[in-house]
Amino acid sequence: xxxxxxxxxxxxxxxxxxxxxxxxxxxxxxxxxxxxxxxxxxxxxxxxxxxxxxxxxxxxxxxxxxxxxxxxxxxxxxxxxxxxxxxxxxxxxxxxxxxxxxxxxxxxxxxxxxxxxxxxxxxxxxxxxxxxxxxxxxxxxxxxxxxxxxxxxxxxxxxxxxxxxxxxxxxxxxxxxxxxxxxxxxxxxxxxxxxxxxxxxxxxxxxxxxxxxxxxxxxxxxxxxxxxxxxxxxxxxxxxxxxxxxxxxxxxxxxxxxxxxxxxxxxxxxxxxxxxxxxxxxxxxxxxxxxxxxxxxxxxxxxxxxxxxxxxxxxxxxxxxxxxxxxxxxxxxxxxxxxxxxxxxxxxxxxxxxxxxxxxxxxxxxxxxxxxxxxxxxxxxxxxxxxx
Numbered sequence: 001x002x003x004x005x006x007x008x009x010x011x012x013x014x015x016x017x018x019x020x021x022x023x024x025x026x027x028x029x030x031x032x033x034x035x036x037x038x039x040x041x042x043x044x045x046x047x048x049x050x051x052x053x054x055x056x057x058x059x060x061x062x063x064x065x066x067x068x069x070x071x072x073x074x075x076x077x078x079x080x081x082x083x084x085x086x087x088x089x090x091x092x093x094x095x096x097x098x099x100x101x102x103x104x105x106x107x108x109x110x111x112x113x114x115x116x117x118x119x120x121x122x123x124x125x126x127x128x129x130x131x132x133x134x135x136x137x138x139x140x141x142x143x144x145x146x147x148x149x150x151x152x153x154x155x156x157x158x159x160x161x162x163x164x165x166x167x168x169x170x171x172x173x174x175x176x177x178x179x180x181x182x183x184x185x186x187x188x189x190x191x192x193x194x195x196x197x198x199x200x201x202x203x204x205x206x207x208x209x210x211x212x213x214x215x216x217x218x219x220x221x222x223x224x225x226x227x228x229x230x231x232x233x234x235x236x237x238x239x240x241x242x243x244x245x246x247x248x249x250x251x252x253x254x255x256x257x258x259x260x261x262x263x264x265x266x267x268x269x270x271x272x273x274x275x276x277x278x279x280x281x282x283x284x285x286x287x288x289x290x291x292x293x294x295x296x297x298x299x300x301x302x303x304x305x306x307x308x309x310x311x312x313x314x315x316x317x318x319x320x321x322x323x324x325x326x327x328x329x330x331x332x333x334x335x336x337x338x339x340x341x342x343x344x345x346x347x348x349x350x351x352x353x354x355x356x357x358x359x360x361x362x363x364x365x366x367x368x369x370x371x372x373x374x375x376x377x378x379x380x381x382x383x384x385x386x387x388x
Contacts, residue, residue, distance in 0.1 A: 055371035056385040057334055060317045062363045067309035067351050069241070073231030073255065073287070075300040077222040079195055084217035085111060085210040086188035091218075098201050102193045102221070109218060111210065113189040120182035127175035134168035141165050197223040222298050227291040228270065229255055231304045232282035241272070244308035253287040255296060256303040265289045265296055269306060309349075316354040318387065321367040322347065331361070332368040332375050334383065340368065340375045 085091075090112040096102060141161040148158050200220040204210060210218070233241065244251060251269040256262065267289035276283045287304065289296055296302070321331050322345070329347050332340040348356030361367070368375060369387055 052338070052380045052382040053340075053371055053374045054384045055334070055340075055368045055375070055381045056387055057366040057383050058318050058321065058369050058387040060315050060357060060361050060363055060365050060367060062313055062315055064312050065314055065316050065349070065351060065354060065356055066307045066311075067349055068305040068307050069233055069237055071231040071233055071304045071306070073229040073302050073304040075255075075296045075298055075302060076228050076230045076286075077197075077224065077298050078226060078228050078288075079197070079223040080298075081194055081197075081221045082217040083108065083191060083219050083221055084212070084214060085109075085191065086212055087111060087116065087185050088211050089113075089115065089189065089209070091204060091206050091208050091210050093206050094202065094218075096199050096219075098199060098219075100199045102197060102199055104193055104195050106193045107190060108193055108199070109191040111189040111191070113186060116182065116186040116189055120179065120186055123175065123178040123182040127172065127179055130168060130171045130175045134165065134172055137161065137164040137168050191218070193221060195221070195223055196225070197221045224294055224296075224298070225291050226267075227289055227296050227298070229253070229267075229287045229289065229296070229302060229304060230284060231287070232277070232280070232284050233306075235276050235281050235283060238276075238283055240308050241306075245269075245272075252307045253289075254305040254307075255287075255289065256305065258301060258303070260303045264302060265291060311349070311356065314348070315357045315361060315363055317357055317361065317367050318369050319350055319353050319355045321369045321372070322355060323372060332372055333361070334366045334368065334381060338381055338383070340377065340379045340381055342377050 092110045092112055094109050095107045096109075102108065141158075141164075144158045144161045148155070198221070200222070202219045203216050204218050241251075253267050253269055255264045255267070257264055267287050269285060270288040271286040273284040285306075287306070317331065322329050323331065327344050330342055330344045333343045335341060343360055345360035346358040348358045350356070366383075366386075368381070370385075371381070375381070
């Protein structure tokens, strides 16, 4: 028995039509792809070895190059004073604030002066009394001398009068010394700055009793402008230093920060110690800095660079450009065709990131500083940066 015809099911003829349409569409797509393949071929990407290498270069230059001695230094004031009272008494008032910059002769503190004013008055009174007695003794001596010429007085009386004058003269000298000492003690009741500098933290407050034998003192005063740095170099470098001093009287010194990245101040070498430290085999030196901006602080640790040798008119290149191989030091030089060429060099001394080229390179030739790891002889390059 045949199945009833379903209205939703395609007939045989309809299926054949759909199949034919699908085949036609496939043929059209294949023809389209074939026609597209007949167009111009896309360029092939260049091989890796043919791509120009991006590099940074620097030109060899002619000029001076100095050699530095490096050391660790400590900033040390040229003068440091502990302000102490020279007399006993009550500290009346302080005339400074902690950390204040002061000038020479500026009043810093006052001690009760009344006992010393009284002592001065007593010394001046004793001097006046002695002066009066001396004046009377000298008048008596003049009279005895006139009478002695007339033979109206015994010689013993004249001798006694002369001795009395000498005794009062000596007493007057003693009284003068007592007055001077009393004035000195009175002057010490006013404590003044012995030099320019910066005041430290106070150790005694006003109202306290101070004594002349107090070891701690009132405060400290340090000179900060100018200031110095104390550092040491090995005794093996002493000969280089002495030869540099023989060429020039002034040697330049730089003080760098603790990270050795920033110059804090520039100064000059001031002094060389008179002996080598036997325990360490080093010799101490002092450098002087104006320190007008007070960038250097007492007891600060700094890195010292002392310029001792300067070579004039030498060819130098950046130290970063130098590579090392079995044949020694070499660089890559860029020619006018923008290609790299390997060049073996003879190098000299180095300093501050530059090295002297003794042979193998001429002035103004360009050497590769960055990008050297992908280079070989004849490799084409593209200069992206020219360093100084």
